[in-house]
Amino acid sequence: MGTSRMFRVFVVLGSAFMILLIIIYWDDVGASHLYLHTPVSPGPKIPHPAPAQPRPQTSRTPSFLSDIDAFVNQFLEPGTGEPTDPVPADTSNQSEKAEERYIPRREWKIHLTPVAAELRERQEQRRRLLQEMCANDSVVFPGKNRSFDDIPNKELDHLIVDDRHGIIYCYVPKVACSNWKRIMIILSESLLRDGVPQRDPLAIPRDLVHNSSMHFTFNKFWKRYGKFAKHLMKVKLKKYTKFLFVRDPFVRLISAYRNKFELPNEDFYRRFAQVMLRRYANQPTPPASVDEAFSVGIHPSFSQFIQYLLDPQTEKEMPFNEHWRQVYRLCHPCQIQYDFVGHLETAEEDAEHLLRQLRVDNVVEFPTSHRNLTASSWEADWFSTVPVEARRELYKLYEPDFRLFGYHRPDSILNE
Numbered sequence: 001m002g003t004s005r006m007f008r009v010f011v012v013l014g015s016a017f018m019i020l021l022i023i024i025y026w027d028d029v030g031a032s033h034l035y036l037h038t039p040v041s042p043g044p045k046i047p048h049p050a051p052a053q054p055r056p057q058t059s060r061t062p063s064f065l066s067d068i069d070a071f072v073n074q075f076l077e078p079g080t081g082e083p084t085d086p087v088p089a090d091t092s093n094q095s096e097k098a099e100e101r102y103i104p105r106r107e108w109k110i111h112l113t114p115v116a117a118e119l120r121e122r123q124e125q126r127r128r129l130l131q132e133m134c135a136n137d138s139v140v141f142p143g144k145n146r147s148f149d150d151i152p153n154k155e156l157d158h159l160i161v162d163d164r165h166g167i168i169y170c171y172v173p174k175v176a177c178s179n180w181k182r183i184m185i186i187l188s189e190s191l192l193r194d195g196v197p198q199r200d201p202l203a204i205p206r207d208l209v210h211n212s213s214m215h216f217t218f219n220k221f222w223k224r225y226g227k228f229a230k231h232l233m234k235v236k237l238k239k240y241t242k243f244l245f246v247r248d249p250f251v252r253l254i255s256a257y258r259n260k261f262e263l264p265n266e267d268f269y270r271r272f273a274q275v276m277l278r279r280y281a282n283q284p285t286p287p288a289s290v291d292e293a294f295s296v297g298i299h300p301s302f303s304q305f306i307q308y309l310l311d312p313q314t315e316k317e318m319p320f321n322e323h324w325r326q327v328y329r330l331c332h333p334c335q336i337q338y339d340f341v342g343h344l345e346t347a348e349e350d351a352e353h354l355l356r357q358l359r360v361d362n363v364v365e366f367p368t369s370h371r372n373l374t375a376s377s378w379e380a381d382w383f384s385t386v387p388v389e390a391r392r393e394l395y396k397l398y399e400p401d402f403r404l405f406g407y408h409r410p411d412s413i414l415n416e
């Protein structure tokens with residue numbers, strides 16, 4: 001009897017001791033975790049207690065208890081939709097920063113309503129369509145049957161990886177890609193302003209957004225991980241949330257043309273417009289610079305741009321430029337199982353749903369665009385100058401994109 005009671009007392013005391021150990025250990029892990037993930041310049045190691053909050057006397061426990069406080073406060077704060085961001089955008093006071101390190105970061109909002117069934121169903125359908133089209137042998141395109149291991153390294157340069165949140169984004173130029181790249185930069189917290197991570201997507205200058213040194217893409221894995229790169233990529237592809245945004249392929253081409261050839265762009269003028277003018281506009285010596293060309297009103301027509309895309313010579317010289325390269329060649333949708341497929345046509349709803357699914361809707365918002373987007377209703381006008389035969393050939397060139405992502409064959413412009 002006596003020994004059994006003693007035994008029970010020991011068990012209880014032992015358990016209490018273990019729990020104490022766990023609490024202390026948890027405290028350390030929590031603190032170092034936050035420290036690692038907060039790339040502010042190292043300030044004082046010991047936090048100053050916040051003046052307003054009463055603190056317990058034990059030296060081990062303050063940050064643990066303040067974690068709990070912060071956690072509980074999340075539920076008590078009024079649901080104004082105001083981000084409860086522990087890193088204010090423009091304070092740079094060292095002692096305040098040291099304080100922040102001990103507040104756990106919640107990057108998502110607490111929502112009282114689930115994502116609309118309609119939006120979830122829409123994603124389900126888009127993912128299912130991709131699977132069906134990848135399995136359907138009547139949908140044929142180069143590279144469809146290869147395995148992920150056979151994809152050359154340089155073709156993985158459009159997959160941007162964010163290890164902090166476990167996100168992979170395949171960017172498709174002309175499909176809101178600047179804005180999504182901005183969001184990836186913000187999530188990576190690699191861009192600091194006054195010592196704290198930049199939080200406003202539109203404050204990031206354009207040339208920085210498209211500077212590849214700002215983005216950690218899969219093709220850079222080789223430099224860093226050598227022969228383990230492919231293995232590591234596969235692990236990340238399995239664990240992370242992968243997304244891309246697409247739009248109607250023909251409308252994307254119109255948008256590319258308007259942006260690169262109707263506006264003066266020296267780089268595109270030299271690399272592409274001069275070639276088109278020489279080949280299809282009877283201009284053996286086109287103006288030397290884009291300013292000269294625009295001052296005399298010369299630029300390739302939309303029809304010449306399409307002719308350039310259909311010319312077998314074009315691909316022989318170099319692969320399509322990313323602004324008009326097919327999405328199936330940029331993002332490998334049959335090798336990578338995307339978790340989220342956004343459409344530009346439903347960009348705002350999709351963006352909100354996606355940021356919520358990624359659990360980062362507290363730190364970033366998708367910037368709403370006030371520019372005039374290229375609209376599908378203009379398609380007939382734009383293609384009116386392109387011969388019907390060329391339109392059909394162009395459709396063949398982009399048919400996999402139409403089918404993989406559920407865009408209807410534009411019968412009205414193909415059957416004339």
Ligand SMILES: *[C@@H]1O[C@H](CO)[C@@H](O)[C@H](O)[C@H]1NC(C)=O
Binds near residue numbers: 093
């Ligand atoms: C930071 O705040 C402390 C007190 O809150 C103040 O003494 C100090 O001057 C501030 N430092 C800066 C750089 O603003």
Ligand SMILES: *[C@@H]1O[C@H](CO)[C@@H](O)[C@H](O)[C@H]1NC(C)=O
Binds near residue numbers: 136
């Ligand atoms: C494959 O696509 C064709 C249309 O090109 C369709 O008729 C067929 O039913 C599809 N096959 C499967 C198994 O879905």
Ligand SMILES: *[C@@H]1O[C@H](CO)[C@@H](O)[C@H](O)[C@H]1NC(C)=O
Binds near residue numbers: 137140141
């Ligand atoms: C892919 O494989 C299927 C059979 O599994 C075959 O019918 C098709 O021709 C192959 N496509 C390519 C592009 O190799």
Ligand SMILES: *[C@@H]1O[C@H](CO)[C@@H](O)[C@H](O)[C@H]1NC(C)=O
Binds near residue numbers: 207211212213
């Ligand atoms: C991209 O950024 C790096 C460093 O941030 C800079 O050295 C490089 O010149 C930039 N490239 C372009 C094309 O702006």
Ligand SMILES: *[C@@H]1O[C@H](CO)[C@@H](O)[C@H](O)[C@H]1NC(C)=O
Binds near residue numbers: 371372
């Ligand atoms: C957008 O389109 C409308 C009507 O089509 C036009 O009046 C307006 O000037 C356009 N805005 C810009 C910025 O191009």
